[in-house]
Amino acid sequence: xxxxxxxxxQLSGQQRLLAHCRSQLLANLEAFARSxxxxxxxxxxxxxxxxxxxxxxxxxxxxxxxFEQAHGLTASRISLVHEHDLEFTLxxxxxxxxxxxxxxxxxxxxxxxxxMLLGQRDAAEEQTPVxxxxxxxxxxxxxxxxxxDPAQRLQFLERxxxxxxxxxxxxxxxxxxxLDAAGLRPHRASAPAPRAEDxxxxxxxxxxxxxxxxxxxxxxxxIQPAQALAERAERREHALIEATAVIERLLRADTPNVIGQFxxxxxLPLLARLYYNHGGEHPQWRICCELAERLAQSVxxxxxxxxxxxxxxxxxxLNRKLAQGLAALGLAEEAQRAALAPCITxxxxxxxxxxxxxxxxxxxxxxxxxAPLGANGLRIFNHNRYAMSAPPxxxxxxxxxxxxxxxxxxxxxxxxxxxxxxxxxxxVVVLADPAAPRVLIATRRALAExxxxxxxxxxxxxx
Numbered sequence: 001x002x003x004x005x006x007x008x009x010q011l012s013g014q015q016r017l018l019a020h021c022r023s024q025l026l027a028n029l030e031a032f033a034r035s036x037x038x039x040x041x042x043x044x045x046x047x048x049x050x051x052x053x054x055x056x057x058x059x060x061x062x063x064x065x066x067f068e069q070a071h072g073l074t075a076s077r078i079s080l081v082h083e084h085d086l087e088f089t090l091x092x093x094x095x096x097x098x099x100x101x102x103x104x105x106x107x108x109x110x111x112x113x114x115x116m117l118l119g120q121r122d123a124a125e126e127q128t129p130v131x132x133x134x135x136x137x138x139x140x141x142x143x144x145x146x147x148x149d150p151a152q153r154l155q156f157l158e159r160x161x162x163x164x165x166x167x168x169x170x171x172x173x174x175x176x177x178x179l180d181a182a183g184l185r186p187h188r189a190s191a192p193a194p195r196a197e198d199x200x201x202x203x204x205x206x207x208x209x210x211x212x213x214x215x216x217x218x219x220x221x222x223i224q225p226a227q228a229l230a231e232r233a234e235r236r237e238h239a240l241i242e243a244t245a246v247i248e249r250l251l252r253a254d255t256p257n258v259i260g261q262f263x264x265x266x267x268l269p270l271l272a273r274l275y276y277n278h279g280g281e282h283p284q285w286r287i288c289c290e291l292a293e294r295l296a297q298s299v300x301x302x303x304x305x306x307x308x309x310x311x312x313x314x315x316x317x318l319n320r321k322l323a324q325g326l327a328a329l330g331l332a333e334e335a336q337r338a339a340l341a342p343c344i345t346x347x348x349x350x351x352x353x354x355x356x357x358x359x360x361x362x363x364x365x366x367x368x369x370x371a372p373l374g375a376n377g378l379r380i381f382n383h384n385r386y387a388m389s390a391p392p393x394x395x396x397x398x399x400x401x402x403x404x405x406x407x408x409x410x411x412x413x414x415x416x417x418x419x420x421x422x423x424x425x426x427x428v429v430v431l432a433d434p435a436a437p438r439v440l441i442a443t444r445r446a447l448a449e450x451x452x453x454x455x456x457x458x459x460x461x462x463x
Contacts, residue, residue, distance in 0.1 A: 050141035058129040099132035102426035106172035113179035161424040218434035234423035243271035244389040250296040258342035264362035264386035367446035381442040397448035404459035
């Protein structure tokens with residue numbers, strides 16, 4: 001076979017594989033639409049066709065240059081903002097982010113394989129042709145085709161979030177297996193073998209009960225009353241993670257401790273509240289993120305004398321706006337001044353040329369356990385203040401529905417429970433112990449922290 005013929009055969013094979021992955025995605029999306037109650041073929045076709053168009057747009061199927069042109073696409077462009085439907089757009093953007101978070105492990109693996117298939121090396125993960133951004137663009141088309149009014153559109157997103165997350169996770173695992181079987185495996189360091197204590201032991205009489213149908217029903221009955229609270233806890237946790245990520249980007253080695261402490265202790269709760277109430281596209285969120293960045297930069301004045309003077313003139317306005325943010329948190333004027341005073345002192349020292357001590361990351365606050373909040377001893381195990389947005393992974397923190405965990409809680413009590421509910425973002429789980437009976441809402445970050453300290457382990461799972 002000539003080189004030209006060989007290359008042609010290879011290209012044809014890649015196109016067939018790409019077409020297969022595309023068809024697999026579209027088939028699963030069609031099944032999802034039917035599973036949540038859509039029956040009219042015209043409506044479903046609008047959903048599937050839009051997903052196909054977005055997939056092909058990102059792939060550059062008709063022309064190799066098409067992908068390079070799509071390389072600059074961002075999630076905001078993909079979402080196709082409609083001015084008359086801003087709230088729906090914001091919720092759709094937030095859903096795409098939650099879906100990406102929920103499927104982050106599967107997507108991370110799939111992205112590398114897809115880029116190998118497309119011959120690309122530096123595309124952002126948001127440009128994965130089968131990613132949540134593609135699917136959320138298709139959701140807009142589905143809502144349009146169904147003729148939903150603004151209120152119905154928002155209800156539709158709430159209704160489809162969790163089943164769509166499950167559909168996409170399954171789809172990404174299927175696509176990953178397909179590309180693996182085709183030999184598309186990006187080189188990476190071998191993952192460490194799981195430790196013996198992280199794998200499921202052989203069942204013994206002391207182990208949690210097996211997952212019988214009766215036991216499943218008892219767990220579901222225990223969890224059902226906690227689900228509304230768990231959904232709110234998940235929204236809070238997602239908002240806190242997004243706000244923490246903003247702060248972490250500003251905590252550099254040259255950021256003085258007093259600035260870092262202010263951002264982590266005072267500004268983080270404000271950002272989390274804004275994100276929880278309005279989402280990451282709201283102007284007030286962007287303004288407060290910008291103020292945090294300006295505060296971090298306020299201790300690094302320019303060296304030019306005139307520029308330095310202009311820089312100094314901007315600081316009172318900056319600090320006044322920061323005080324307004326503290327007021328929004330409910331701080332009285334005296335408390336605002338006390339919170340800002342160390343930052344202002346650092347700004348003045350920087351302008352005077354006084355060396356500032358090297359920065360250190362703020363000390364993370366440990367996860368806490370709430371007081372009982374409902375029937376069956378319902379409590380929440382989570383972080384309320386600054387903690388790492390992405391703690392080191394641990395099998396116990398990545399457990400799935402049906403897995404059993406043993407947790408030593410901060411109050412000294414212990415719990416063995418089965419995960420019976422996982423939110424759409426994957427940040428929060430609900431565990432139940434039908435023998436107690438007892439219910440616990442826990443964030444993945446709290447579980448990861450406990451696992452790192454040897455206070456949380458996996459009991460029953462497939463290892």
